[in-house]
Amino acid sequence: MEVENLWDTAVSKMCSVLEDQFSRMRTANHLLLIKDYVSLLGVTLRRYGYSVDALLDVLNKHRDKYHELLLSDCRIQIAEALGADKFEQMWMNKEYEYSMNVLSFQIQTSDIIPAFPYISRFSTTVPDYCRIVRSFIEDSVSFMSHGGQLDFYDVVKKYLDRLLTEVLDDALLKLISTSISGVNQAMVVAANTAVLERACDFFFRHAAKLSGLPLRMVERSRQTFPLPKARDAAEEMLSSLLKKKILPGQVLKRVLQDVLTHISETIVNFLVGESVKKFSLNAVMGINVDIKLLESFAENQASLVSAEEANQLKQALVEARQLKSGDYFRETKGSF
Missing domain, CATH: 1.10.357.30 (Exocyst complex subunit Sec15 C-terminal domain, N-terminal subdomain)
Structure with a gap:
């Protein structure tokens, strides 16, 4: 009983010191450092059967x-x-x-x-x-x-x-x-x-x-x-x-390229997504039509930007085109 009373007194004193120290601290790193010390002390004391719940309560507080x-x-x-x-x-x-x-x-x-x-x-x-x-x-x-x-x-x-x-x-x-x-x-x-x-x-x-x-x-x-x-x-x-x-040609090209790239990425992410298990022939043909329309749109921008830049816009769709045209569906999504 005397040992337990002595321990209760010691824990109470440690809690008081901790409360005082925490109240003075103004940086998160200092609190984290003290927390590490207290946590290490608590683990060590618990191995010897001492209760450290009061110390941990101060941390939670x-x-x-x-x-x-x-x-x-x-x-x-x-x-x-x-x-x-x-x-x-x-x-x-x-x-x-x-x-x-x-x-x-x-x-x-x-x-x-x-x-x-x-x-x-x-x-x-x-x-x-x-x-x-x-x-x-x-x-x-x-x-x-x-x-x-x-x-x-x-x-x-x-x-x-x-x-x-x-x-x-x-x-x-x-x-x-x-x-x-x-x-x-x-x-x-x-x-x-x-x-x-x-x-x-x-x-x-x-x-x-x-x-x-x-x-x-x-x-x-x-x-x-x-x-x-x-x-x-x-x-x-x-x-x-x-x-x-009215956008300058270079800025317009960049806007269009970002838009087409975003569309291509969306198509790719949809095709490889876990929610898609299998494609029908009609679905693949529909995707092909959509990509062709977007490619045609990119090619038609030659009147606003150069032919080379219009081709670069078309290249923004290349990943979606390659994924659709490859063996991906036969290998991972089953036959159609």
Whole structure:
């Protein structure tokens, strides 16, 4: 009994010291560091049969403060990334750059590794945003995973939602409303938001994986795109800018190429998707007609751009054409 009383006194004192230290801290890293020490102490003491629930309760009590500080850090990092954005498409010269900036966040539109140098549709800030959000997820999971806790995905997801909707979406919206002055810039920002839509799927899968939650649970509860304000503002601004002027040939070509590339990617993603098990002959013929119409449209733009540039527009559809014309359907979707 005397030992138990002594231990209760010691735990009470440690909790008091922790409360005092946490109340003074103003950076998320400091809270995370102390959490690691407390977690290690708790694991060690439990091996000897001592109760450490009171210490862990102190950590749980300060999870909101930790995440608020973490959100504040991310807000600063995102603002810095936005401030450095030159609204230029990102160049990648090596495969490792593509892997680090695209494959790492599962924002590729095809499993085929592109030829290098590769020019992406988005600017350098997209992988910057992705790294910030991924780091936030990992830090959140690290703080929550103490004392043998397993069921904390909902907490991580709650703060991830806030990071995306309250921090990133608002920052992008402010950028669009204050810093975009031309069609080229608007196109890049619109492309950025489209790519971030794919990245958001990765974020929630990553959070689930680190939290020990089966990915099928995340797929079942798939939510709406958490950056709607930025997406809608980017599309509206781009549409408004296009309506206000007759586009120069190079800009028109770029707009058309982006549109045709997007259509081609959509067709490819649909054809290889798990939802499609088998194609009928009529379905294949219908897809062929659609692609021919788009190719004809591209060829007919020679009156607005050069013949060579019109051919380049047609090349935007080459992946959909090759996939439709190849042996893919016979090998993977069955005969028709």
